[in-house]
Amino acid sequence: MSKFHTAITQWGLISGIRQAHSDMIVVNGPRSPFSPEARKGQLVVVVEAEGDVSRGRQACTTVAETICEAFYADGSTSITSSLRHALKAANAALYQHNFHAPPHKRARVGATCAVVHGSDLYLTQVPPAQAFFAHTSKLRALPVPTSWTNGVDTSAIDRQGALGTSLGSEPEFSRSVLKPGDTLVICASNLARLLGREQAEQLICYSDGPTIAEHLYNLCRAASLPEAHAIVIEAVPGPAPDDRDSSFTPAAVVDRSKQVVERWNGLLGRGVGRQHEPVPVAPQLPPVAAAAPVAAPAAPSPQEPRPAPVMDMIPVADDVPLPPSAFIGEGEYGGFVRPPAVPRRNQPVDLSDNHGTPVDFAAIPRKPSAPPPTVGERLTMPVRTAFVSLMSGAANVPRRTARPAEGVPAAGLRLKGLSYRKQRPRLPWLNIFLLFGVVALLIVVGMQQNRRRDQTTVDAALNKVQTAVAAARRASDANSAQSQLVAAEAALKDDVEVLVQTGMITTTKPLIWSRYRQVLSSYDEAMAAINRIGFVDELETVATLPGGQGLISRIVIGTATISDTEPPLFFLDRSSGVLFQRGQPGPILRPDQEAGSFVTKSVREVLWRAENQDVIALDRGDPTFPIYHVYLRAGDTWLSNQLNQTEHMQPSEGDLPMAAFGGHLYMWDKEAKQLWKYASGMYADLPTAWITNAGNVALDQVVDVQIDGSVYLLNRDGSVLVFEAGALTKQFPPPALAVPIGNVNRFVVTYDEYAEDGITLKRPGFIYMLDLRNERVLQLSKVDGSLVQQIQARIRGPLNQMTDLAVDEASRTLYLANGSRVLRTKLPEPPQPAAGATTTATPEP
Structure with a gap:
């Protein structure tokens, strides 16, 4: 059970309006204990455009999405290596965007990536960025803001490495142990300039997350900042309220893993029974005459030591079928009896002569019937079956490679045209080719239908905007022209922008993209002419x-x-x-x-x-x-x-x-x-x-x-x-x-x-x-x-x-x-x- 859980509070300012969730902050939490997020921890990405925020908003979104996708897609088990690869991919994507974009749409982006993995905190920064970490009531600023150094900007040289500047951006890495009560604050660099050292220590080290977030927002309002954002990550003692009764807590996962291992051991012949079931131990019987009856073993007392676990048992020989006379009146006819495993520890060594001892088969405990499989066992059954098949195949490799000698038929018995080898059926190549051809034809037809449907949807959305713009140009009075412009703007936001976000209008489709740019230019010209705007x-x-x-x-x-x-x-x-x-x-x-x-x-x-x-x-x-x-x-x-x-x-x-x-x-x-x-x-x-x-x-x-x-x-x-x-x-x-x-x-x-x-x-x-x-x-x-x-x-x-x-x-x-x-x-x-x-x-x- 975890000693703490993280509580997150965030907000954002867009043109002076407060938003509960900022588009400059991305939080990826684990969906389940078996998801990639749980394997690599919780990722928090905070991005910031250098200079004009509205100019780099699209670039910030691209950088944040690329970092999240590349971090969890990276195959490395090292969190630092995955962060480095993710930032490298984001920098390449932003550099490509700036290379093709006009000068007034280029942007340089800073990023702060925080990964909470167990009790470890990994922090990676590319300027411009700002973070405050309060650990055991001691505050550290990364980097040190200008308000702490009497206006001296100590990070001016590092800002040359912002994302999008070149292909050689180098991030800064930090790591710390996260304890209950620690607090991490990531905010915009313009907000950090409003915090003095004593004010930051008093606020972050001795306040909870919502109080810190609200105080930072009040500072932005007092300074009339139009654009800002902040997120507070607090290590709260105890497990998360939503995970206390979950069956996917770490303790539950460990217990389920032990049960799966015991079940696989049973399937592979390395043990019997379950870990929570007692393993019967053969009683030590003194040597008696062959005709003397054998008494049933007494039940073990509570003071007797518990039998050793299954994994400590000495493996026994393969099953050997017993004669039918051994089952007269006991057990099931034709079954197999396997003597119980003997504990490895404290096993006495019998140095006396071997005397035959009659076996009382009634005293041998019978294996209880297995309980019906649970839901988890049903879901993992394909995986377990595939694992058992793989292990069985690996065990039978020597058997398959040793080819037996082929038998020679007796002279005079082989007939002309007959073969004594096993004949395999011929592959139906014609049917296979026909099947692949039909599938390929269906795929091509489906792609053509999708393209036609997409083209029709795009044409309808762009025609709607063009119709409203043309009506605005032909309007006889200013009010009518304004109403038509409002309709054209609504069509752009509700219809056309959705198609751009879904990828139906993209630069990979030159004809559609060219018409989309023409529609935007026509709308801008009409708006400038009607509203008398000079740029x-x-x-x-x-x-x-x-x-x-x-x-x-x-x-x-x-x-x-x-x-x-x-x-x-x-x-x-x-x-x-x-x-x-x-x-x-x-x-x-x-x-x-x-x-x-x-x-x-x-x-x-x-x-x-x-x-x-x-x-x-x-x-x-x-x-x-x-x-x-x-x-x-x-x-x-x-x-x-x-x-x-x-x-x-x-x-x-x-x-x-x-x-x-x-x-x-x-x-x-x-x-x-x-x-x-x-x-x-x-x-x-x-x-x-x-x-x-x-x-x-x-x-x-x-x-x-x-x-x-x-x-x-x-x-x-x-x-x-x-x-x-x-x-x-x-x-x-x-x-x-x-x-x-x-x-x-x-x-x-x-x-x-x-x-x-x-x-x-x-x-x-x-x-x-x-x-x-x-x-x-x-x-x-x-x-x-x-x-x-x-x-x-x-x-x-x-x-x-x-x-x-x-x-x-x-x-x-x-x-x-x-x-x-x-x-x-x-x-x-x-x-x-x-x-x-x-x-x-x-x-x-």
């Missing part, structure tokens, strides 16, 4: 925070002083409060720096002041006295001033939406619902209220401010309010989209470009709104707020950390703050509306 394919990194650590919260694009040169780019690291400029070796403004008459704190906001062609930086005091200080750069020096009344503006613990225009500084007060104006050159004076007439519009959801001559206020739901001369003039509702706006807190308004006469409009400006949850940028018209296009990547993931944006209309360039990097891409051309669809007229860019 960005190339994202260029133009600036990065030092060390790649931190989060860029603001980016500002200035005006180039020299033509045909890139404009100045400023970006703010919110975590450290440091302001950087592209092309400068270090920060241009950081905390505790003397700037004018103040010592700077953490920089909270940065703006571009077109009047002096330079940047403005602002910091704010603590919540007890939250007053803003403004710093204006003039060459290599900073001019500072204090913005009075900002200590009373709300929110006091956060940032105030603000904008700069015409040398003036505008700040939004959430509590007063007012836009305060600091006049140019008089920032130290008290501000003036700019909004004089807001109408009946609520101003409690404003999250950002932009000015291009008119004042634009962005609400949390995506609506925009336009003010001129302090009065509300326009109100743009949120755009109606197939995927509604999720989280909006930042937007940019570009200026209108006029001709040299100053009257003719050369290029209109637009509103660019950042939708964080859906990883997209919405381009709206400044005239009526209608949708121009949705700018997004072709797949989700590359823009999952966006915080700010900037637009250069002159060069049609879009800048995005994504994590610790500033990305640059060209603004896509707005897609043309679908034929027949009616859309709101928007100005051409």
